[in-house]
Amino acid sequence: MRIGYPCINRSIHCTASHTFRLASYTGERLRETVTANLACLEKILRYNHEHGLLFFRITSDLVPFASHPICTFPWQEHFAGEFRRIGEFIRKNGFRISMHPDQFVLLNAPDEGVFQRSIADLVYQTQVLDLMGLDATAKVQIHVGGVYGDKRLSMDRFAEKYTLLDEVIKNRLVIENDERLYTIRDCLELHDRTGIPVIADSFHHALNNKGERFADLLEPLRETWKGRDGIPMVDYSSQEPGKRVGAHAEHIVLEDFRQFLKETLLADIDIMLEIKDKEKSALLALAAARDDARLITRIPAHA
DNA sequence: AATGGTCAAGTCAGC
DNA sequence: GCTGACTTGACCATT
Numbered sequence: 001m002r003i004g005y006p007c008i009n010r011s012i013h014c015t016a017s018h019t020f021r022l023a024s025y026t027g028e029r030l031r032e033t034v035t036a037n038l039a040c041l042e043k044i045l046r047y048n049h050e051h052g053l054l055f056f057r058i059t060s061d062l063v064p065f066a067s068h069p070i071c072t073f074p075w076q077e078h079f080a081g082e083f084r085r086i087g088e089f090i091r092k093n094g095f096r097i098s099m100h101p102d103q104f105v106l107l108n109a110p111d112e113g114v115f116q117r118s119i120a121d122l123v124y125q126t127q128v129l130d131l132m133g134l135d136a137t138a139k140v141q142i143h144v145g146g147v148y149g150d151k152r153l154s155m156d157r158f159a160e161k162y163t164l165l166d167e168v169i170k171n172r173l174v175i176e177n178d179e180r181l182y183t184i185r186d187c188l189e190l191h192d193r194t195g196i197p198v199i200a201d202s203f204h205h206a207l208n209n210k211g212e213r214f215a216d217l218l219e220p221l222r223e224t225w226k227g228r229d230g231i232p233m234v235d236y237s238s239q240e241p242g243k244r245v246g247a248h249a250e251h252i253v254l255e256d257f258r259q260f261l262k263e264t265l266l267a268d269i270d271i272m273l274e275i276k277d278k279e280k281s282a283l284l285a286l287a288a289a290r291d292d293a294r295l296i297t298r299i300p301a302h303a
Numbered sequence: 304a305a306t307g308g309t310c311a312a313g314t315c316a317g318c
Numbered sequence: 319g320c321t322g323a324c325t326t327g328a329c330c331a332t333t
Contacts, residue, residue, distance in 0.1 A: 006325060021329065022311060057325080068311060103324055104312040117312065143324095146314050178324090180315075235325095248325080274325065310329075318321080 001231075002096050002270045003289055004048070004055025005282040012047055014040035017061040025065060027073040034075055037062050038082045045089060053282050055096045055233075055270045060121075062128060067120040076127060087132025096270045097138040098233060099125045107165075108145035108158040115161065122169050129172060137230030140172045141199050144182040144190065155186065159193045170196075176235065179204040179246050184217050191224040198224045202260065203237035203274070207246055215263040222267060232267070236260060236285075237274040248274055252281035254288055261292050 008015060016037040020029055041062065048056055065071045090097060105118040122140060129138045148154050165173070174197040177184045184205055187198040200221050205214050218232075225232045238256050240247040252275050271289075275281040 008325090008327080015328085017327065019310090019328065021309090024329085060325090061327085065311075070311090100325065102312085103314075106313065109313075111313090114313065121312085148314085244323080246323085276326085304333100306331105306333080308329105308331090310327105314324095316321105316323090318319100 001268060001289065002054040002094075003273065003282055003286045004053050004057070004096070004270070005273050005275070005278045006057035006100070007059040009044045009047055009279050010277065011279055012043055014043045016041040016044060017059045019061050019064040022065065022068070022070065025070050030064065030071065030073045030075065031078065034063050034079060038079060038086065042086055042089070045086065045095070047279070048095070049089075049093050051279070051283060052286055053279060054094055055098075055272055057098045057100055057272060058128065060099065060101055060125065063124065066124040066127075067117070076131060080131060083128070083131035084133060087134055090132060090134060096230065096233070097129065097132075097134055098272065099128065099138075099140045101125055101140065101142055103143075105142050106145040107142065107161045108148075108154050110148055110157070119165075119169075122165075122173070126169050126172050130168070136171045136228045138172065139174045139197070139199070139229070139233060140169075141174050141176050141233070143176055143178045144186065147181050151181070155182075155190060158190060162190075162194045162196060174199045174229075174233070176201055177204050177208065179207040181208075183208050183210060184221070185210060185212065188217075188220055188224065196224070197226070197229050197232070199233045199235065201235040201237075201274075203235070203239070203246075203248070213263075218264060218267040218269075222269075230270075232269045233272060234264075234269045235272045235274050240276075248276055250276045252277075252284050254284060257285055258288055258292070261289060265292075 018033050018036050101121050105121050109115050125140045175187050176199045177187050184200050191198050222232050238249045240249045273282050
């Protein structure tokens with residue numbers, strides 16, 4: 001089991017999410033920005049390595065406008081050496097890596113233009129992981145998409161579109177339940193139809209479910225990850241008190257997280273903490289998990 | 304140098 | 319019909 005956090009580290013003064021306005025695009029500006037982003041990504045990974053946080057989500061902003069027609073700079077070739085070096089660091093230290101395209105990536109969009117732009121973004125995200133030389137355990141997670149007035153048809157469309165994808169993308173793509181439209185059950189059904197692994201978000205599940213206990217879904221979820229996909233990834237968060245339902249917490253609530261660990265005790269999973277103070281909460285979670293592990297080892301093997 | 308409005312892209316819910 | 323939310327952050331024009 002590895003524990004991690006997404007995209008941003010608040011302890012070091014370095015972000016891999018530098019961007020700029022579309023109107024400011026030049027090849028030179030892109031080169032400068034990506035140079036800075038890759039340098040920061042490496043620093044963040046070094047911090048994570050030193051602190052035992054071995055699950056990390058790479059920001060989609062790493063190469064700004066990478067999937068936009070304006071981007072003609074050959075960043076893949078220009079930064080091939082840097083990507084390879086970072087990839088070696090990742091592999092050498094046993095990191096698990098994910099990426100998460102944002103809300104504009106919709107495989108099941110009825111609009112062909114939206115679909116094509118989504119493909120372009122998935123190509124970009126998989127290229128980043130490919131350039132790092134990462135195997136199929138490094139995943140790109142998306143949601144099922146919109147409902148467009150007919151959930152049944154929209155799920156059918158997802159399954160159809162998925163089968164059209166290039167193998168390079170299929171090797172990395174996983175689907176995640178969301179807090180309003182598609183449940184873990186829906187994702188598992190799409191797995192049955194397409195073979196796509198399912199990444200569960202425990203917080204979204206708490207907000208959108210058909211009465212299933214999260215712990216009871218762990219085994220069906222695990223079965224969607226084949227050997228080369230690695231162990232299942234799970235996103236974890238909790239409700240920020242006093243805010244809109246679904247708002248991610250600012251800080252981890254350790255009591256809740258310990259309960260979550262207890263429920264998932266027997267499942268070997270990598271846990272991503274979607275908590276706003278990022279590595280700060282991840283470190284507390286890691287300490288809690290290590291406490292738990294010590295408790296577990298006291299249980300006799302044949303008990 | 305500080306700040307607040309704005310930023311490539313889509314969809315849905317709630318007003 | 320508009321606004322805010324999504325993994326919320328970072329840019330940049332204006333002061």
